[in-house]
Amino acid sequence: MDKKIFQPIKIKNMELKNRIGMPPWLNNPVGKDGFVDDLTIRWFEERAKGGAGFIMTGAVDPRPACWKSHGQGLAIWDDKFIPGFARLATAMHRHGARLGVQIAFLGPGFGQAGMSPSPWPDEKHAKDRMSDVFGSNIPIGSVSIENIQQYELDAVAAAIRLKAAGVDCVELHCAHGGATLCNCAISPFYNRRTDKYGGNWENRLRLPVETIQKMRVALGEDYPILARISADEFLGEKGITPETTTKYVVPALEKAGVDCFDVSQGSILHTPQGIILPLYYPRGCFIHLAEAVKQVTKRPVIGVGRILDLDIASKYIEQGKADMIYMGGQLCADPETPKKYLEGRPEDIRLCIGCRIGCGRPACAVNYDIQDHPIPLTVARKSKKVLVIGGGIGGMEAARVAALRGHKVTLMERDSELGGMVSALARDAYLAEFGNFVNYLTTQMRKLKVDVRVCKEATADDVRELKPDVVILATGSSMVMPDVAKGKPGVISIIEALNRQQEIGQRVVIWGLVAASMAISLADEGKEVTMIGRGGEDTLDRDDPNYRRVWVFRKLTDVNFPRETPEAQRMHNPKVLYHVDVEAVTAEGIKIVDKDGARSILPYDTFIISRERASNDAVLKELQGKVSEVYQIGDCAKVGEIKDAVWSANEIARKI
Numbered sequence: 001m002d003k004k005i006f007q008p009i010k011i012k013n014m015e016l017k018n019r020i021g022m023p024p025w026l027n028n029p030v031g032k033d034g035f036v037d038d039l040t041i042r043w044f045e046e047r048a049k050g051g052a053g054f055i056m057t058g059a060v061d062p063r064p065a066c067w068k069s070h071g072q073g074l075a076i077w078d079d080k081f082i083p084g085f086a087r088l089a090t091a092m093h094r095h096g097a098r099l100g101v102q103i104a105f106l107g108p109g110f111g112q113a114g115m116s117p118s119p120w121p122d123e124k125h126a127k128d129r130m131s132d133v134f135g136s137n138i139p140i141g142s143v144s145i146e147n148i149q150q151y152e153l154d155a156v157a158a159a160i161r162l163k164a165a166g167v168d169c170v171e172l173h174c175a176h177g178g179a180t181l182c183n184c185a186i187s188p189f190y191n192r193r194t195d196k197y198g199g200n201w202e203n204r205l206r207l208p209v210e211t212i213q214k215m216r217v218a219l220g221e222d223y224p225i226l227a228r229i230s231a232d233e234f235l236g237e238k239g240i241t242p243e244t245t246t247k248y249v250v251p252a253l254e255k256a257g258v259d260c261f262d263v264s265q266g267s268i269l270h271t272p273q274g275i276i277l278p279l280y281y282p283r284g285c286f287i288h289l290a291e292a293v294k295q296v297t298k299r300p301v302i303g304v305g306r307i308l309d310l311d312i313a314s315k316y317i318e319q320g321k322a323d324m325i326y327m328g329g330q331l332c333a334d335p336e337t338p339k340k341y342l343e344g345r346p347e348d349i350r351l352c353i354g355c356r357i358g359c360g361r362p363a364c365a366v367n368y369d370i371q372d373h374p375i376p377l378t379v380a381r382k383s384k385k386v387l388v389i390g391g392g393i394g395g396m397e398a399a400r401v402a403a404l405r406g407h408k409v410t411l412m413e414r415d416s417e418l419g420g421m422v423s424a425l426a427r428d429a430y431l432a433e434f435g436n437f438v439n440y441l442t443t444q445m446r447k448l449k450v451d452v453r454v455c456k457e458a459t460a461d462d463v464r465e466l467k468p469d470v471v472i473l474a475t476g477s478s479m480v481m482p483d484v485a486k487g488k489p490g491v492i493s494i495i496e497a498l499n500r501q502q503e504i505g506q507r508v509v510i511w512g513l514v515a516a517s518m519a520i521s522l523a524d525e526g527k528e529v530t531m532i533g534r535g536g537e538d539t540l541d542r543d544d545p546n547y548r549r550v551w552v553f554r555k556l557t558d559v560n561f562p563r564e565t566p567e568a569q570r571m572h573n574p575k576v577l578y579h580v581d582v583e584a585v586t587a588e589g590i591k592i593v594d595k596d597g598a599r600s601i602l603p604y605d606t607f608i609i610s611r612e613r614a615s616n617d618a619v620l621k622e623l624q625g626k627v628s629e630v631y632q633i634g635d636c637a638k639v640g641e642i643k644d645a646v647w648s649a650n651e652i653a654r655k656i
């Protein structure tokens with residue numbers, strides 16, 4: 001492959017076979033007491049085997065007491081951890097990949113002291129409504145100069161152990177705001193010390209600079225040392241900005257001995273969604289930060305952030321925006337991404353959908369095999385005739401797995417297109433990435449020669465005629481229309497709204513606090529939107545992970561985020577009304593009552609219902625006693641999320 005992304009690159013004495021890497025990722029399996037174990041090796045090996053040339057571990061805290069207190073990630077605070085890393089390095093080398101270890105002094109985001117005194121964490125922020133809503137525990141504390149100097153020595157000792165283990169390079173984690181002490185040190189927002197570790201840029205950079213310098217002396221000239229930086233903390237002038245990164249941070253770290261810059265962004269407690277980017281952000285949205293760093297250094301620069309597509313990643317490299325690309329979410333969703341691309345079958349790559357529900361341990365919505373002990377996908381002992389009823393993502397995933405195992409599969413779908421509810425969700429501008437998975441599965445149906453019959457509502461007669469050995473029911477769920485709204489003009493379910501089955505009027509009321517992204521997209525279209533629900537603020541977008549909820553909260557609430565960040569612009573349309581119930585829907589409007597009994601009327605053109613869903617299990621009743629093996633998966637078994645449908649599909653299809 002002549003694309004530059006598949007060309008080798010050198011960082012000091014380390015040659016990488018290509019420029020695709022797995023970024024630091026804490027959610028990989030870790031053995032008891034922080035040791036590398038077989039599951040750790042399997043996790044990293046899957047990504048190396050899949051073709052990534054460079055694998056970085058998640059944050060490894062080199063300080064014995066701190067590691068013991070937070071217990072996060074692998075440990076390297078003693079020589080006893082060396083053999084584990086040696087095994088890990090050998091496993092990576094077996095596949096031609098190189099291994100790096102991220103050394104991190106974890107900070108307030110992990111319950112450890114920061115570089116206080118600072119304006120944060122303090123009384124005001126400890127009472128911040130963000131922590132009320134998201135439950136973050138914000139510790140208050142500071143480190144002494146003696147602590148700092150000991151930490152530097154701990155990092156050096158860790159780096160020496162890692163080099164001895166055969167690890168190819170180390171990276172000092174200086175990014176992600178409150179996640180690391182080094183970022184807290186550099187940032188004018190987090191560090192208000194007045195001693196030699198605070199005050200001006202030189203002093204605030206002293207902790208990472210001294211650490212790198214000491215590592216360089218201990219590791220020798222040729223051993224590669226990388227640094228991860230947040231090139232923009234999204235705190236405006238009060239924090240690290242792209243300008244101060246290029247003016248102060250990069251030159252100082254380069255002079256200290258950094259050989260490669262890994263350019264990230266954000267702060268774990270203030271802008272976590274800027275680090276672990278959900279699907280609301282455009283792909284590659286922070287590559288300009290890597291590009292800015294490249295302007296001021298000749299050292300290789302790694303770009304990261306919602307990069308899924310190797311064509312685009314390759315373009316970034318050709319355009320000189322970065323020298324290497326990290327793909328995190330994507331190598332979770334499909335560790336074989338580089339291999340499949342090189343083999344000329346990009347259509348087999350399962351793209352990340354950006355849902356951020358687990359990203360590794362414990363889960364990935366679209367990759368069942370990511371867990372510690374998946375049921376293995378083996379060739380079936382006997383090829384069976386399998387009928388899957390329902391062509392949503394659960395049904396298609398079951399059909400895919402069953403076909404891969406050698407079963408003969410027919411899939412019947414009532415609608416004219418495949419994808420079910422997920423296809424509908426993907427019509428929301430902010431959820432378009434969900435469509436990646438529908439496209440992937442639809443392509444696999446064709447490639448695996450699944451007999452797909454659309455516009456076909458399966459009946460007991462079809463089953464009698466087809467005589468399948470196994471029936472898998474994947475008929476999904478439907479929105480339950482509350483009696484008070486049933487049959488009233490302008491009332492539609494969220495699925496009908498997403499599919500634009502009816503025109504959506506100018507004044508929209510959405511009943512249910514979980515459809516936040518739809519409210520935001522309709523407001524973007526210029527509609528006047530009101531969301532109402534029985535729950536309080538804590539139930540807003542409740543079913544989504546915090547990385548997504550933070551984005552929603554920024555748009556819809558006054559939860560106390562630092563106002564300086566560009567995304568802190570709260571939208572004034574839509575409105576959200578909490579603790580509200582609907583009493584009646586009349587020609588005048590929707591009659592609502594709040595928790596104090598106060599009544600009002602909301603005029604509307606379209607009333608969208610986004611509340612409970614109920615399983616569609618009518619076919620099961622029809623089939624009872626007619627087929628020996630009948631299984632239910634996804635929403636038709638139990639209403640849940642994308643991950644539940646995919647995982648339940650695998651749990652059945654891998655056993656039949």
Ligand SMILES: Cc1cc2nc3c(=O)[nH]c(=O)nc-3n(C[C@H](O)[C@H](O)[C@H](O)COP(=O)(O)O)c2cc1C
Nearest residue numbers: 023024025026027058059276305306327328329359
């Ligand atoms: C589960 C998870 C764990 C992560 N752990 C770390 C970490 O230990 N150190 C770090 O610097 N970044 C960490 N990150 C951030 C990633 O390295 C990466 O920068 C981020 O996910 C954006 O890349 P992506 O959009 O390709 O996933 C983590 C991200 C996720 C989702």
